[in-house]
Amino acid sequence: MASNTQHHELALPRLDGPVRLLAVVAPYYKDITDGLLQGVRATADAAGASLEVIEVPGALEIPTAVGLAHRSGQYDGFVALGCVIRGETTHYDTVCNDSSRALTLLGLQGVCLGNGILTVETLAQAQVRADPAGQNKGGGAAAAALHLVALARRWPRTEQTQGQGA
Template identity: 80%
Template sequence: MASNTSHHELPLPQFDTAPRLLAVIAPYYKDIADDMLTGARATAEAAGATLDVIEVPGALEIPTAVALAAESGRYDGFVAIGCVIRGETTHYDTVCNDSSRGLTLLGLQGICLGNGILTVENYEQAARRADPTDMNKGGGAAAAALHLIALKRRFRPGGTPKPGHPDVIRLAGELEGQGKA
């Protein structure tokens, strides 16, 4: 059991210009989502960030909503908040895997986000992880987004790539012209 495991948390980054975050919430388990939002709000406030909130029907819609909001250019980062509790069918696996994959792909495109979609076996696990006075996974997701914003600002000031570092992410295969004499 992991109860004796110690975890290290990075201190929140400091910003010259306050970041603007958007929390995208799937409130299927509303009390869990509310607790996670409380944790995310406290973390954003502690870092001097603003936090707007929108709701979507379910965890599968979170990556699409993040992508749509990212196109607006109004936000520096995103916090995904939701909860998927294992049920009797394989739908759990689909929702967990596809929502996570969608968020990962967005991150690889340079969108700064923290994944706070809980994937648990039962309600008790969800409640403990959502509780801002216990595991505070909502606060952790907000912190992850803030750390990525800080890195993006550090490595890409003004939104331009660092000299000598291409702004390309290759997921598989070769880029055109690569490996050819």
């Protein structure tokens, strides 16, 4: 059940230099992901970031696509977009848990990633969360990626500090 609690949102970060984002979209529920993508585009535009969009078959393929694209070195950050609605089988749990875990592992490896994969009970819940004029979870995922890009630029990886404590 949703609450009326106010949530604090960070202002978009100031970014030194151009930012290239890649949105990886699983368009199984295309109306939902189109709404999420609208939010991503608006946030990327507000930050002055460029955005490329690719599609994959489903939520489980999103982390693999992000990993492949990250290895290419062409992008500064990534936004994962999809929607998983609970059904009659345990497949929902597998898709939610495995896609989320894989994205978390990519993040722990230094991939600047915003997770906009909705995991909901009903289509109505997804519609509210995807709506750029509603909860705007796509915009929030893009903002998360941009914040991580800013942090990665603040703390660049160098060969001298790699693997050393402190």
